[in-house]
Structure formats: structure tokens, C-alpha cells
Amino acid sequence: MRSHLLNDLTAEHYRRSVTEGVERVAAKLAATDRPFTGVTVDALAPRIERIDLDRPLHDTIAVLDELEELYLRDAVYFHHPRYLAHLNCPVVIPAVLGEAVLSAVNSSLDTWDQSAGGTLIERRLVDWTAERLGFGPGADGVFTSGGTQSNLQALLLAREEAKSDTPAKLRVFASEVSHFSVRKSAKLLGLGPEAVVSVPVGHDKRMQTVALAHELERCTRDGLVPMAVVATAGTTDFGSIDPLPGIAELCDRFGVWMHVDAAYGCGLLASLRRRDRLAGIERADSVTVDYHKSFFQPVSSSAVLVRDCATLRHATYHAEYLNPRRMVQERIPNQVDKSLQTTRRFDALKLWMTLRVMGADGIGALFDEVCDLAREGWRLLAADPRFDVVVEPELSTLVFRYIPAAVTDPAEIDRANLYARKALFTSGDAVVAGTKVSGRHHLKFTLLNPETTTDDIAAVLDLIAGHAEQYLGESLDRAS
Numbered sequence: 098m099r100s101h102l103l104n105d106l107t108a109e110h111y112r113r114s115v116t117e118g119v120e121r122v123a124a125k126l127a128a129t130d131r132p133f134t135g136v137t138v139d140a141l142a143p144r145i146e147r148i149d150l151d152r153p154l155h156d157t158i159a160v161l162d163e164l165e166e167l168y169l170r171d172a173v174y175f176h177h178p179r180y181l182a183h184l185n186c187p188v189v190i191p192a193v194l195g196e197a198v199l200s201a202v203n204s205s206l207d208t209w210d211q212s213a214g215g216t217l218i219e220r221r222l223v224d225w226t227a228e229r230l231g232f233g234p235g236a237d238g239v240f241t242s243g244g245t246q247s248n249l250q251a252l253l254l255a256r257e258e259a260k261s262d263t264p265a266k267l268r269v270f271a272s273e274v275s276h277f278s279v280r281k282s283a284k285l286l287g288l289g290p291e292a293v294v295s296v297p298v299g300h301d302k303r304m305q306t307v308a309l310a311h312e313l314e315r316c317t318r319d320g321l322v323p324m325a326v327v328a329t330a331g332t333t334d335f336g337s338i339d340p341l342p343g344i345a346e347l348c349d350r351f352g353v354w355m356h357v358d359a360a361y362g363c364g365l366l367a368s369l370r371r372r373d374r375l376a377g378i379e380r381a382d383s384v385t386v387d388y389h390k391s392f393f394q395p396v397s398s399s400a401v402l403v404r405d406c407a408t409l410r411h412a413t414y415h416a417e418y419l420n421p422r423r424m425v426q427e428r429i430p431n432q433v434d435k436s437l438q439t440t441r442r443f444d445a446l447k448l449w450m451t452l453r454v455m456g457a458d459g460i461g462a463l464f465d466e467v468c469d470l471a472r473e474g475w476r477l478l479a480a481d482p483r484f485d486v487v488v489e490p491e492l493s494t495l496v497f498r499y500i501p502a503a504v505t506d507p508a509e510i511d512r513a514n515l516y517a518r519k520a521l522f523t524s525g526d527a528v529v530a531g532t533k534v535s536g537r538h539h540l541k542f543t544l545l546n547p548e549t550t551t552d553d554i555a556a557v558l559d560l561i562a563g564h565a566e567q568y569l570g571e572s573l574d575r576a577s
């Protein structure tokens with residue numbers, strides 16, 4: 098069994114095993130002609146259930162053959178140009194190479210004595226991101242597992258800075274289309290069920306600052322404590338960017354922590370043509386960035402940044418075995434002092450490899466391409482009488498609804514849209530997402546693949562219309 102341990106004696110075994118795995122994936126990627134096979138849960142579950150985990154195959158090739166059946170064949174492939182569903186990007190090769198290196202070396206980024214250079218590389222990337230945000234020299238941050246954790250940590254710091262001894266009085270303000278992790282964080286932080294105040298958005302799906310001012314005033318008048326405003330730079334559904342300068346003004350006026358959830362919109366930090374859309378982000382107290390959304394990084398790769406490094410002390414706890422206080426005096430850098438996690442992956446290496454091979458402009462150019470594509474998609478949709486499109490994209494999502502000329506019942510139109518999404522998924526020809534707008538079912542494209550073309554978008558719209566028409570035709574038959 099020792100031959101499976103990765104060490105000096107097994108370097109050749111490691112090389113052969115990993116190369117075999119890489120070959121399989123490369124062959125799969127090259128041969129994938131659809132984003133999904135359409136496999137059902139019922140078809141797949143028994144195959145996985147059947148595996149006896151107490152009877153190993155003792156043969157890497159046999160296990161890879163088995164994996165082909167269980168996973169590789171039917172996985173959902175984000176690199177395919179017709180995967181248009183969620184905020185999953187195709188990944189860049191330098192980052193995948195970084196992933197291979199980091200899991201083999203297996204540094205843990207909690208302490209210097211488990212990572213050495215890894216700690217410094219992560220710190221350089223945090224500084225690099227802070228500089229792009231326009232934060233001053235007092236900024237800091239830490240890599241996290243994703244936007245959910247980044248938002249949670251930011252709100253933890255905000256709660257501690259609010260210095261209220263009555264958690265039930267604390268209020269967090271976020272737009273009605275902000276990410277649900279804001280509410281989840283409030284619950285995890287022990288705030289009351291009413292803690293998150295939903296601020297209305299305009300037709301453009303951006304937070305209305307007048308409404309925010311009104312809510313802040315009302316909250317103060319009622320003796321409650323405004324704890325944080327969460328502005329979203331790139332909402333999950335619409336890619337809309339809340340008016341950051343106006344929100345910053347209000348946060349200053351009311352003395353409230355400003356958090357910007359730029360999990361999606363952070364790609365603009367590298368953009369060559371759209372960076373100005375993040376103007377005002379430099380005034381935030383904390384920012385969430387998800388490199389695994391718009392920097393073309395593999396999951397996980399995210400960070401939370403703060404304008405004032407001192408605020409990270411709220412996440413600091415000392416353990417004699419790991420990061421005793423004396424290390425601070427000895428100036429030994431420990432990232433665990435800033436993180437909610439202890440043992441932590443060296444995800445930063447992926448971004449490092451990306452920046453060193455491609456450069457930030459390379460990433461920014463890819464992100465600009467998908468934003469351009471979304472603009473083209475918008476034009477297609479706006480000119481197509483079969484569809485109603487909700488909002489012109491600021492980033493790279495399109496939310497729309499199939500609207501048949503002959504049907505007026507909104508519930509029936511809902512069903513046609515739901516059917517079309519499901520039928521498309523089952524066919525495997527394309528994968529699209531869905532959401533609700535004003536209580537009605539819509540469809541969504543999240544465009545993050547520069548290989549997707551306007552022809553792909555047009556073809557998927559035709560497929561959607563075809564499925565929806567089929568549903569309505571069958572529905573008529575059922576009624577008659």
C-alpha cells in the first residue's frame with residue numbers, strides 16, 4: 098500500500114497515474130459535442146450505488162475506466178460553447194496546471210511552517226487585488242472557498258465593528274436581487290430574522306439609493322442599528338451593478354460598513370474597456386471577489402478584501418500548537434490569523450500561474466469578450482418577437498421569456514418556459530438557467546465562454562422556441 102504514497106520513491110508512479118488521468122480528460126474534452134448527455138438521476142444513481150467501496154480494484158486504469166462510466170461520460174461540461182447556465186466559467190490552462198501542482202505539494206495556507214512561499218504568494222495576490230480595487234496601503238485580505246464564505250466573513254467583520262450589544266437590533270441592507278448568501282450569513286451570525294432589509298431595485302435591477310436612504314433613516318429613527326450595506330457589483334441573475342458612489346455616500350453619512358459583493362463583477366478589475374463600471378468600489382470597507390467566476394479559475398478561488406487591515410483582527414484566534422501570540426512579535430506571517438478556515442488550500446497558486454503566463458490583460462480581454470457577446474445576444478433577443486428580454490446587460494447575463502403570440506395566460510407561458518428549459522437539458526443540446534422575475538418564470542443565459550458565438554445564441558433560442566411550441570401544441574391537444 099505504501100506504493101500509493103506520493104514521495105521520493107513513487108515519483109514515477111505519480112507521473113504515470115496523473116498522465117493517464119490527464120489523457121482521459123483531454124480525450125474527453127476533445128470529443129465532447131454537447132455540454133451534457135441528458136442522463137437522468139434514475140439512470141445514473143444505480144450505477145454509483147452498485148460500487149462496493151469496500152472492494153477496491155487495485156488498478157488505476159480499471160478505476161479510470163470505471164470513472165468514465167460513472168462521471169466523465171455524463172458530467173456537465175462548462176467548456177462547451179452551449180453551456181449557458183450558471184456562473185461557471187471555462188478554466189484557463191495555467192490555472193489547471195497550478196491546481197495539479199498545489200494538490201501534489203499540498204501546502205496548507207494556515208501557517209508559514211506549512212506553506213512558506215505559499216503564504217507570500219497569497220499575500221502578493223491579495224495586495225495585487227487590493228491595488229486593482231483602488232484600496233490604499235492599509236488594505237489586506239485572504240483567500241476563501243467562495244463568494245458565500247467571503248460574504249460571511251465580511252459581514253462578521255461588519256457585525257463586530259458595529260459594536261452593538263443587541264444583535265436583534267442590527268440591520269443589513271441589500272437589494273432585493275442580492276445573493277442569498279447575505280441572508281444565510283445573517284442567520285449564521287446570529288442576527289434576527291428581520292435583520293436583512295430588502296432594498297428595491299429600479300427597472301435596471303440596480304439598488305435605488307433613494308430607497309436605501311429612506312430605509313437607513315427609518316431604521317435609525319426606530320432605534321435600530323444599521324450594521325452594513327451590501328452593494329452588489331454584478332447581480333447573479335442580471336449582472337447589474339448597484340450605484341457604488343451613491344451607496345458609499347450614504348454609508349459615510351450614516352456611519353455604516355459598506356460591503357461590495359463583486360463575486361461576479363470582479364472580472365471588471367482586469368477589463369481593458371469596462372473598469373470604470375466599478376467606480377466607487379475603492380470606498381468600500383470590504384469586497385468579495387470570486388476569481389472562479391470571472392477570472393476563468395477552477396473552483397475554488399475567491400477572496401475577501403478589506404480597506405483597513407485592522408478589521409481582520411475580528412477573525413483572529415490563537416492556539417498554542419499553531420499560531421501562538423509570540424509569532425506576531427517574531428513577525429512570522431500566518432494567514433490563519435485572518436481566515437475563518439484553518440487548514441486551507443493554496444488556491445492562490447492558480448491565479449498566480451494565470452497572471453504569470455497570461456497576464457491580467459489576457460483575463461480582462463476574455464471577460465470583455467463575453468460582455469460584448471452578451472450585448473450581441475441582447476440585440477438578437479430584443480429584435481425577436483418570440484421573446485421578451487428583461488434588462489440590457491451590464492455584464493454577461495441575459496434574462497428572457499418565451500412569449501407565444503397566440504397564448505395570453507401567463508401561467509401557461511410559465512409552463513412553456515419551464516418545459517423548454519427541462520427539455521433542452523434532457524436533450525443535452527444546450528444548458529440554460531431559469532429564474533423568476535415579478536413572479537413569472539424566465540430563462541437565463543450566463544455567458545462566460547468566449548468560444549460561444551452569436552450563432553450559438555441564435556441556435557439555442559430556436560431550440561427553446563421549438564420545445565416551448567411543442568409543449569403548447571401538446572397542451573392544446575390535451576385540452577381538445
Ligand SMILES: Cc1ncc(COP(=O)(O)O)c(C=O)c1O
Nearest residue numbers: 184243244245276331333358360
Ligand atoms: C453575486 C454573488 N455573490 C455570491 C455568490 C456565492 O458565491 P459562491 O458560489 O462562490 O459561494 C454568488 C454565486 O453565484 C453570486 O452570484
